[in-house]
Amino acid sequence: MNVETRVYKQADYKSDVKPIWCPGCGDYHVLMSFSRAFAQLGLPPEQIAVISGIGCSSRIPAYTSCYGFHGVHGRSLALAAGLKVTRPDLTVVVASGDGDGYSIGGNHFLHACRRNVDMTYVVMDNHIYGMTKGQPSPTTESEFDTALSPGGTRMRPFHPLVVALASGANFVARCFSGDPNGTADVLVEAIKHPGFSFIEILSPCVTFRPDEKAWKDQVHAAPVGATDDPGKAARRIMTDDGFNIGVLYRGDRTPYQPATGATNFDLSELEKEFEI
Amino acid sequence: MSEAGSNQRKMTMGASPSISIAIIGSGGAGALTTVDTLLEAASTAGWHGLFNRTMGPQIRGGEAAGLLRLAVHPVESLPDQFDLVIGIDWLNAHRFGAEIKAGPQTLVISDPRGGEPPPMVTKSGARVLEIPMKDMAKAIPDGRPNMIALGIASRLLGFTIEQVFAPIGKRLADKGPAAIEASLAGIKAGFSAADGIEFDRQLAAPKPSSARRWLLSGNEATALGALRGGVRFAAAYPITPATEILEWLAPNLAKVGGVLLQAEDELAAINMIIGSSYGGTPSMTATSGPGLSLMIEALGLATAAEIPLVVVDVMRGGPSTGIPTKSEQTDLNIAIYGLHGDAPHLVLAPQSVGDCLFTTQWATYLAESLQAPAIVLSDQFMGQARAAIDRPADVSFIGARVTATNIAGTYARYAMTANGVSPMALPGTPGGQYTADGLTHAQSGLPTSGAGDHLAQLDKRRDKLEKFNFGDHWATVEGDGDLAVLTWGSLTSAAREAVGRAAADGIDARLVAPRLMLPTLPERLSAALKGVKRVLVVEQTHGRQFHRYLRAHYDLPAQVRVFHRPGPLPITAGEIHRAIADWR
């Protein structure tokens, strides 16, 4: 059979839906990184499913030309797991934010890392709830003043990368939205890496966190390469300045794909246990 | 039984079409195993039977009672009174004493070392005989009192030792010959001890039948029904009394090329099946009230995004943790009205153990055909009951989802169609890419907050359900007369029996029990009630949820009475019969 291999361009992964994100938002860059990564991988758009929950970042599926699911708040990882184990042929990318992924969806994050289904989880972290006008999220600094938390939350920010390592994620990276090429490269690697890959993307919110504009001068390449030792990776991440960019951990756990039998099994065989 | 003719005398004396036995014991006494064994022996011999259990709150070692009803006819409701009650011990039996109704005709066998029978038994006028089952068991190496009880029951009911021993032998096959020997010795000892006891409530011989027969629980029937309907993915979070559905599915889904995922909570479970169904795999989960509450938000998503799926709710006493091991019909309101927004979906209710299979299969078919979520309201009573029944008929309802293939040009996921069902593109289909969304969307699937699109999609989702022809399966409609018993769910069996008994008294009554609770079919119910002047609503709730639902959606005649009671006490056929007979 003569199958023509189609070459995909970045533009092939963009829908003609115009994003509602604020101009200047880091998520525009992430969208760009998605299409760059998909083009690099040469994946047909119909073979990719982009799954999300609720929040600014979760609007991303409809901005791609892939299959998408914009579900309820915080549950994208569960929805994606159901899809991937029944459709292992698809490339599944889950998009979330720090509120959707770490607060309301926090429990699913732990168990998705444990379960290690072959998918890529991208969290666009801006340390704030944007869609609801600037409330503190689990990664907001404890002293950050908001209408909902006058004087700050007085709560310790959550450390997603370390939590991912402790829970069993098989690939852990930190990216900066303002480096869309670098982010695309990490995405390519994460998608290729077997099992559950987690990428935390620092993605500034221009509207509620204008201070995050400074991130572009703070981020820097991680001084050392990725390790396959989760303990070492966790220590590094716990002690770094929070702006190390790059792949931080690569594991070798076997992805979770439940074994299953032949689809032509005769159902009447199952009745036998009930027969008198 | 009694093919050898050993019990011929008793059979002719008091042949009864149905007989009931309760065996009570605690601390791992094996009362439930004993009853299950009796059911198995009886079903092998050709009787119908229903085995319910009632238990204390302990995980192990608690008080438990096995309630068994055997009959020559199909039977799926509890008796008004038990004919035989065997108390291996009575420790804490008062906790469920109210469920074990006794009367002057009841024979109670009590172990003198097992404590005092509860007042519900002693004050009933029942005849109490003492047999030292524990001491007798001690005399046998590795002997167990429940085997003594089994021997007593088999002698009194007219089984041979071989008949009751056969299932025990199977059960203990891997425990070795010593255990089997001890059990047989126990059965024999009990059998001898019961010799000479006057007990004239004998079961009439089973009707000869060539029907293939099954012994299974409602939860097992539910799971098999799902597979027959095409379900190939289940997400599982354990909850009483639904867990057995998921535990049966785990190995059996794998056999048929399907997958089961254990979820971290019910929120994950429901979203997992939304994901798998979005990918094209018919999917289900099973839960009970508290879990259903957690799933409600995502059920709204499935409604809006038009994702077919099945959620089985095995109802238990509520609200909150309520009475997890006891039955109630109190999730009707949340199943019908729980979703926020205007969210038309399917709600179905099986009516018996066997019907759990049909209704779940039909629910899967409807969900797939209509691209809508279906809630199946089973309950603890039939879910955890084991019944000996005729094999449910094969039906051809197999999930039939309209998909979009060979897409040319622009694809609109939620395109308007004559029947409101739009072909669904499954991921992997070139040209069909769309984003399923819980946001109000246009035909394309893209978000909108426009009034026109909102109304159009609301209309579409309503009409696809309301215009569908559900056929005759929507309800059970039986009998004639100007009085109708209007009930639903597992109470249908008790109501059917009550209507039958009323007929024997010369009172014609109808039985009407909707199997399809949503969408509502007011014209169909009106037709079913044509000529009816009086309606007796029967439901297992405190707040009359079913009655209020009927009032909201249907026309009822002027005379309506409501017989309702919350769990845990099941409503019996006798109580419904009385309510019919008293309405003169």
Add this chain to the structure above:
Amino acid sequence: MSKTPGTPKVAVLNDLLAVAYQVEIDAVDRYKMLADQMETHNNMELVKIFRDLARAEGIHGEEIRRLAGDFDVAAHAQKIAKFERSDSPEEADLGSAHYLMTPWHALQLSLAGEERALAYFTSIVETAKDPKVKALAAELVEEEAEHVQLVHRLLQRYPKPSENWADDLDPPVSQE
């Protein structure tokens, strides 16, 4: 040969044509994207400016395509003209966009892009071995310098806005 890390390798004339073409095309895409963003946020003055800028860069791209004659410059660009470490030189900075931005801000973005392009082609002039490459790069430098001047002239028409240009009298909208 010119190669700084993350930038395309420019060895021969066709490479430079392809890269120069890609630089313009990237700028076009970016301006269109910004125009779309402004359209979504109802800043119609900026929509027009970004579309005009996109059109201008598109004309530059076409000029290079014409200059390349029969050589398929677009196809070659697809293969070699990748800026791996950063935006392509003339792409406006997405992170600097704002829904209330003024023409002055747009021109600042444009100016920065032209200056980056100028610096980029200057570096090729300085490092190229191939005289043909050097010569074309020099032409491109000249052109970019003209563009810089053009933007400066335009900026005289659009003075810097007052400090409170980003004040919004309405509160933000809670969406989900």
